[in-house]
Amino acid sequence: MLVVGLTGGIGSGKSSVASRLVDRGAVLVDADALVREVQAPGGPAFTPIVERFGRGVVAPDGTLDRQAIADVVFGNTEELAALNAIVHPLVAAGMAERLGELAETDEIVILDIPLLVESSRQSAAQYVIVVDTPEDVAVARLVEHRGFTEADARARMKNQASRRARLDRASFVVDNSGTPADLDAEVARCWAWLQTL
Ligand code: ATP
Numbered sequence: 001m002l003v004v005g006l007t008g009g010i011g012s013g014k015s016s017v018a019s020r021l022v023d024r025g026a027v028l029v030d031a032d033a034l035v036r037e038v039q040a041p042g043g044p045a046f047t048p049i050v051e052r053f054g055r056g057v058v059a060p061d062g063t064l065d066r067q068a069i070a071d072v073v074f075g076n077t078e079e080l081a082a083l084n085a086i087v088h089p090l091v092a093a094g095m096a097e098r099l100g101e102l103a104e105t106d107e108i109v110i111l112d113i114p115l116l117v118e119s120s121r122q123s124a125a126q127y128v129i130v131v132d133t134p135e136d137v138a139v140a141r142l143v144e145h146r147g148f149t150e151a152d153a154r155a156r157m158k159n160q161a162s163r164r165a166r167l168d169r170a171s172f173v174v175d176n177s178g179t180p181a182d183l184d185a186e187v188a189r190c191w192a193w194l195q196t197l
Contacts, residue, residue: 001102002197003109003124007116007166008131010156011138011146013176013183017131018112020187026194029098030112031091038090039064048086053079075159099124108194117161117169127197129190130170132163134177 006021008014022028038045041062050058053072059065073080095111102109111125135157142148167173172193174186 001099001105001107001109002194003099003111003126004171004194004197005116005123005125005128006110006112006131007114007128007169008133008174008176009135009138009160009163009166010114011142011148011153012131012133013138013141013174014112014114014131016180016183017129017174017176017187017190018110020184021108021110021191021194024187024191026108026110027102028110028112029095031095031114032112034091034094035087038087038094039066044090045087049083052082052086095124115160117166127171128169129172129174130166131174131176132167132170133175135163137177 006014006018008017018028018030037043039049040046041064046064049064049069053069057065057068057072059068069083073083099109110129111123113119113123113125116123116125116128135154139148139150139153139157142153143150172190174183174190176183176186178186
């Protein structure tokens with residue numbers, strides 16, 4: 001098993017790169033998917049979150065209201081730390097379990113970890129792929145395809161590591177400043193690099 005982290009700023013194209021790598025044969029372990037799993041009703045983070053943040057974070061359908069939680073923790077370090085203290089260990093355990101299942105295989109495992117650079121915690125990744133996209137391009141895509149306002153996209157970016165800090169951690173940089181076809185070519189280059197490891 002080869003374990004490679006995949007990270008990048010919000011809207012940089014992490015999911016687009018991950019799905020292209022999966023098409024080529026990689027196995028994806030997705031931190032956001034694990035977060036959703038542990039926070040789902042019946043998941044191990046659900047009750048601790050409701051106990052800490054109150055019934056106001058439960059949506060009418062009984063699931064956690066992610067926007068309500070985001071509104072509480074955004075820009076509030078204490079509340080964010082409380083949420084992370086509940087969620088992070090459970091996500092780490094889920095990742096460790098998945099990696100344990102894959103340990104004896106010769107799969108190329110991609111760990112999609114949006115906050116890999118921001119997090120001080122040790123990751124299992126032996127190498128790091130950074131998806132690099134100019135901020136203005138990422139903002140335009142988030143506004144066009146994902147319904148963000150420009151102000152919201154920029155505020156979230158400001159809360160993340162800088163492009164420079166991320167690039168400093170990169171073993172390989174995927175440039176996603178161009179068209180989807182350009183990204184295909186970048187991912188082909190990345191896949192060829194992975195074969196050399
Ligand atoms: P998030 O940080 O929200 O998880 P992400 O980094 O996973 O986002 P994607 O969801 O892959 O980013 O891409 C953001 C949006 O930009 C998506 O709607 C995607 O389809 C679009 N997109 C990604 N790459 C390109 C590209 N090269 N050209 C045009 N649109 C793109």
